[in-house]
Amino acid sequence: MRKKLIIGNWKMNLNMQEASLYLHKLMEVLKPRRDVEVVVAPTTLTLQSLSLQINRRIAKLAAQNCYWRDHGAYTGEVPAAHLRGIADYVLIGHSERRYIFIESDKDIRLKVQAAIRNRLQPILCIGETAQERALGETRDVLADQLTSGLANVTAEELDKVVIAYEPIWAIGTGDNAKPVDVKKATQMIRQHVAHLYGKKAAEEVRILYGGSITVDNAADYLAISGLDGLLVGAASLDIHQFTEIIEKAHKG
Ligand code: 13P
Numbered sequence: 001m002r003k004k005l006i007i008g009n010w011k012m013n014l015n016m017q018e019a020s021l022y023l024h025k026l027m028e029v030l031k032p033r034r035d036v037e038v039v040v041a042p043t044t045l046t047l048q049s050l051s052l053q054i055n056r057r058i059a060k061l062a063a064q065n066c067y068w069r070d071h072g073a074y075t076g077e078v079p080a081a082h083l084r085g086i087a088d089y090v091l092i093g094h095s096e097r098r099y100i101f102i103e104s105d106k107d108i109r110l111k112v113q114a115a116i117r118n119r120l121q122p123i124l125c126i127g128e129t130a131q132e133r134a135l136g137e138t139r140d141v142l143a144d145q146l147t148s149g150l151a152n153v154t155a156e157e158l159d160k161v162v163i164a165y166e167p168i169w170a171i172g173t174g175d176n177a178k179p180v181d182v183k184k185a186t187q188m189i190r191q192h193v194a195h196l197y198g199k200k201a202a203e204e205v206r207i208l209y210g211g212s213i214t215v216d217n218a219a220d221y222l223a224i225s226g227l228d229g230l231l232v233g234a235a236s237l238d239i240h241q242f243t244e245i246i247e248k249a250h251k252g
Pocket of ligand 1: 009094212231232
């Protein structure tokens with residue numbers, strides 16, 4: 001039985017003071033749980049200071065992005081090499097990065113590799129647009145994004161990778177995907193991982209769902225067999241909602 005993984009993606013919210021206060025409260029209310037792993041993804045600027053404050057037995061930290069080269073003349077970028085030892089995970093290829101910041105499949109592939117090289121666990125985000133979904137292309141889109149994102153990952157390295165299914169049309173829209181469709185997408189992802197790495201690797205890889213998760217719908221996803229947890233956006237900014245979702249994962 002894989003541990004449930006609940007990640008709060010704070011996106012570009014919570015400044016240093018707000019983030020520190022949130023984490024302080026989270027450390028107070030959460031207990032270390034053997035069956036649930038909790039991760040928060042704050043802004044890059046706050047990561048280092050939060051890494052000194054966090055109790056890693058209770059929760060871990062994820063960066064929201066990284067650059068794939070380890071150093072050099074790349075103004076404004078933060079390399080995975082500098083996040084090493086500060087964050088435990090790093091989100092890669094989030095749809096807001098793919099579509100707002102025009103990250104390419106090649107960027108994403110190189111970032112996954114840089115994360116692993118620097119001992120960060122990549123959370124590879126994949127998902128189809130509303131148009132692709134309407135055209136019945138979900139399976140192909142997921143397969144292409146997996147093939148490309150994992151192209152530099154060896155079979156031994158795959159156990160470091162988490163895959164997050166985040167359909168673009170469900171992110172920040174309140175239009176959450178139906179659990180039955182998330183279940184289908186989870187199966188498609190495992191089938192494609194099996195095609196790339198074999199059955200055992202496909203059974204072991206952790207898969208999350210993200211997109212308009214709330215306290216009210218979280219349990220429906222946590223009940224899906226084969227789904228390992230949630231990537232929560234807006235609801236994770238409210239500590240009460242986030243801890244309630246974590247509690248459901250514990251019970252679920
Ligand atoms: P929302 O939960 O706000 O839809 O965001 C989902 C997301 O993008 C998590 O990475």
